[in-house]
Amino acid sequence: EADIYQTPRYLVIGTGKKITLECSQTMGHDKMYWYQQDPGMELHLIHYSYGVNSTEKGDLSSESTVSRIRTEHFPLTLESARPSHTSQYLCASSGVGYEQYFGPGTRLTVT
Amino acid sequence: AQSVSQHNHHVILSEAASLELGCNYSYGGTVNLFWYxxxxxxxxxxxxxxxxxxxxxxxxxxxxxxFIKSKFSFNLRKPSVQWSDTAEYFCAASSWGKFQFGAGTQVVVTP
Structure with missing residues (x-):
């Protein structure tokens, strides 16, 4: 059983607010990822990290930012939320085996 | 460009029927393949x-x-599905640690 946690699970917030979505894993994985997934749609990679102090933007352009100060922690921040940010955000991590382990997701609604 | 394509977006079938979901990838070099x-x-x-x-x-x-290398395919199969197999299925490919997911196939198994 993978140990990867995301908080909050659900968030409803007003336009213009700053939010941080938390993601933590207890497996010691070097690689961590953030995906955006709309209902019934594919996953889009928005950020990834191959280790501490290493972050890269993914294939889908995103106004969010990430940081990786500790191996186990990979938070995602939106400086000013907009309705177009309404989506589900999935965090994942992977180790030497390359398969990704996913958290339960954060469903974000921006009103 | 690297891509993963899934042939069907929605599949509806009865319990005990056989299931096959198609997945094709477009990658050069070594690739790791997954079904989620x-x-x-x-x-x-x-x-x-x-x-x-x-x-x-x-x-x-x-x-x-x-895995059929000549066809760039990685099809998923189950000989006899159950109602509990109702889910969304994603094919994914990775190369050098970077993942790409297909759009997903929604499978509904009717009793």
């Missing part, structure tokens, strides 16, 4: 993976997949 499943209300879970060796891989819950 997302049950309603749950997070993504790994069904099976292929890295090398026997092209027929067996996963959890009676699923298997066959």
């Amino acid at each position: 499943v997302q049950y309603p209300g749950q997070h993504l879970q790994l069904l099976l993976k292929y890295f090398s060796g026997d092209p027929l891989v067996k996963g959890i819950k009676g699923f298997e997949a066959e």
